Amino acid sequence: MHNEKQPLLTIENLHVAVDDKQILKGVDLTIYPGEIHAIMGPNGSGKSTLAAVLAGREDYTILQGKVFFDGKDLLEMSPEERAAAGLFLAFQYPVEIPGVSMLTFLRTALNEIRKSNGEEPIDTRTFLQMVREAAQLLGLGNDFLQRAVNVGFSGGEKKRNEILQMAVLRPKLAILDETDSGLDIDALKIVANAVNSLFGTIQSYLIITHYQRLLNYIEPDYVHVMYDGKIVRSGDKTLALELEAKGYDWLRSETLSSIELPSTTT
């Protein structure tokens, strides 16, 4: 179905270790523009490691494999080059930056990305309008923008703030790393609504989650199940429901019975 299009992200046989411990043991995944993928799996299966490696975190050793993003060798790029190329990670644990207001932070980020792409800095009026619209979309007031980045934010505010940044920076691919954890149902709906309404401007999503809950609101095209550093099963959204019903233990028995499992979606 997507033969005419170039993939946005291609992961080939990716093996990754941290402190001599192998975490990813051969991950393959291809995401085309216009697709929403979800990766589910139990704690410790390697989901967040995959997200961190894609964003360029340095503590990991790539043992084997290749990753291409928008036709470029992603693993050769610095984290800020990846951001400029249009890869965004919504952090599971957002970091506090005392004394730096949200406005300053967002404007610095946006202008650095624009600079890397040979664009002029954004003018103040357009910027403010854009940021205020994004804040409104996330149900955050203008006073939120004056606060220091993540300092004193509630868990829910931190998660909404990640999506606010995504709305301002407009990446090609956004990876949401357990954005749903710690959100109450109302906040979850707000986040899901924002993610859905930005889909299109943002070409593709890779949603990492432990629970099926978020996928009730953001409908994935593909669901992958990660287990022990590999994608052990892929399917459509019904796989998420199946997983929810049977629990992750079901996977363990399936994996142990060494059934041939599909490892990619294409």
Place this chain on the structure above:
Amino acid sequence: MSEDLKIIEEVTGSDYKYGFVSNIEEELAPPGLNEEIIRFISQKKNEPEWLLEWRLKAFRAWQKMKEPKWANIHYPPIDFQSLHYYAAPKKQQRPKSLDEIDPEIRRTFEKLGIPLEEQKLLAGVAVDAVLDSVSVATTFKEKLAELGIIFCSMSEAIQEHPDLVRKYLGSVVPYNDNFYAALNSAVFSDGSFVYVPPGVRCPMELSTYFRINAAKTGQFERTLIIADEGSYVSYLEGCTAPMRDEHQLHAAVVELIALKDAEIKYSTVQNWYPGDKEGKGGIYNFVTKRGICKGPNAKISWTQVETGSAITWKYPSVILLGDNSVGEFYSIALTNNHQQADTGTKMIHIGKNTRSRIVSKSIAAGKSNNSYRGLVRVLKKAENARNYSQCDSMLIGNRCGAHTFPYIEVENKTATVEHEATVSKIGEDMLFYLNQRGIPTEEAVALIVNGFSEEVLQHLPMEFAIEARKLLAISLEGSVG
């Protein structure tokens, strides 16, 4: 808001950019220090007898004093006899008008971003430009004189307003206060003088720009600011020096006097040459700054951004003598490479209901060493004195050091003294978060450090705050690798 970002963008890979040497013919006193040299300086400046006597008294006191060794700084002994104690641009007469300034001197200050033509200056800032030992130009003097405000070089004040100088010189920092203050009292050559008459609110920022140019000289300027009853003045001080391989000594004295209901706001952006990456060269900055709130309800506020110098030894202090008087100290001290800073304040509560506030932000990078040293002293009669101190340190990398030495002496039970201190490190988590948003590491560090310093930066006048933000970013280039 948008300013921060512009500035951070402006910051590009550059080293100390004020390191140039100007080719100005200078008159130098022979090296060494003795009574002859002091007489020579005094005579050069056509000083009254009492001042010469005062200088000689200071010199004799200095000879008996020892260099202070209690600070957390380390350096080879200074050979005080190898220094020149007087250097001045050769032109004999100080130019009568700004148009007559030596073009080379004019160019020097222009390169530093300080045009000496009034029409080019920021409308709200009057400047006294001090090159090596002498003041070379003062702008907006006439305009200020209309309000009765005296703003001129110290040499001029000695000639034109000897009574004021005699009354207040050494009244806050006595000639024998400490080793460096005594040295300064003996050999000071120039500096700025400000007097604001009763009830006058000075309509513009007064500013002195200090520039060391000559080699192997010491710079010993002396500043005296008097705010008479109910007056207000905001004063700014900036400093740079050429890059030279040898260390240069700067030992200034600043005295502030705030009378009843008067307020003095004193801001410094200190950017003397810090030395190279291996610690070669750089200014030794030994400065005594002290103010006195002489009458009730007086207020003195020190704000400093210290990014330069190989060694900084400096404790701007306030003596809170008048009842209800207020002292403030806001400081950012940044050290990188091999720089050493031992800086802080003293708040001496004498009057009733006196209040003081200390906010110190230390940033250490490279192999530098950064110490906060502060004394809060509440004397017996200081009923209901209050102090709040906050000392935050930030470490960049793991080869630098940050230290806090707070001293608290309270002799009155009604006093409230609070001290808070934190130490943080720029962590990889923080940098990665900013990197992931497209912000390269150097810009990320600048952003983090500016955020850390925000509480102090907001106390600087607007133009100075912009300059200070740039400086913080530039001074940290290459500190994270």
